Amino acid sequence: MSLQLDSLVTDLIFQASAAIDQKTLIDGLGGQEGLEGKQLLDIDRLDPRAEMELSPSMPFRRRGERRLMIIDEHAITPRPDPQADSWIRSDLRPAKEALISTCQKLPVRLGRLFALGSWGDAVIVGRSVRDLRAICLIPWALDPQVDVDGKRRQTPLSQKEFESKILAYEKRLEELDDQQIIGGLTGVSFERRGDLVVVSVLEADGTWDQRKSLAMETQLAAVDRFSMLPGAPAQPRSTERPTKSMRPPTDRGATKAEAAKPAAAPKAEPASQPKPEPKGPPLVAHDVDGKVVLVFPAERFDLDVAAALGKRDWDQIVRRSDNLSGALRDRIHRDGASWIAPLEFLSEVFIDGKPLTKADFEKSASAANDGIRSMDVHFPRFGPVTLLEIAGKGRFVTSLDSAERAAQLVP
Known part of the structure; x- marks a missing residue:
């Protein structure tokens, strides 16, 4: 079967429970007259690799859901160079109404209109808003360099990471x-x-600017609103929160005239500017037995950073100004990293639920070679760490198990 680029495709994914005889199907598709001059393509008769190249539907499409494409070579005037020209100037309003009519007559889970050979949909029809988002999340799910949090890597995900993303x-x-x-x-x-x-x-005239399709896909997918834990409710935006106070008025002495006064118009807030990256010296990264170890300068370490380390929120830790290669950043996102940071006061760490005192440290610390003393403690917002005191250099906390190895990395 030859397929012409810029052919208009009506893509139908049927509900798994659908049981349709041929007459009902043909009637739902507009009858014999409506199908004249069009090709019907049963996707399930193709090699799965062909579907992936033509228009992937997994993991959206569930087991038992059939997929049918109706291909019309005459609905769109072919463009000389679809890559350079994003505007389809044919009137697609009749095709949109035909798609909606088909979805109303047949047990269709999701229907779409798109142009063969181009990415993006002109129209999507579903039975739930959730499905509209689900179909637009396919590019995220199948992209081998975008991780479960929606962040693009410079190298492909591992097999385990990719499978975890599909499960999410x-x-x-x-x-x-x-x-x-x-x-x-x-x-x-x-x-x-x-x-x-x-x-x-x-x-309004039925023409189609395909650049808007990419914007629609991005908005429906809403990858930027992914929760830190897959499945947790997303944080509401300020525009989604109630704007009226739920508390009863407290000023009982207001007159009727005062109450009748129109509320003052809220002042327009200036558009928020991109937050500049905080200043500070860069992190230093070491490779220790195949594991990345980050060494923090004092200016780059506080409780918020410790919390980010505990959550493995590397985007809050590693900055653009840090001299780390793309491959190294990918390793950190994939495998995590150990760390070392300076500690100013012993009371910043805890032992047995209480701030560590100098007397407790002197009593319980283990001595090692080269003037190193260490002790297992708890660091707030992170968890168990090792406290080091290195002669001539000061005190440090580290997630490394070996105090001697950590001491060698301290500048």
């Missing part, structure tokens, strides 16, 4: 409710048709 796909769908998903749409048409939800980027 369904959990990511639980993080936003319908209103949060819809509220993130700008420049996209959203409407409800009975039990269907429809999003579209077609212009």
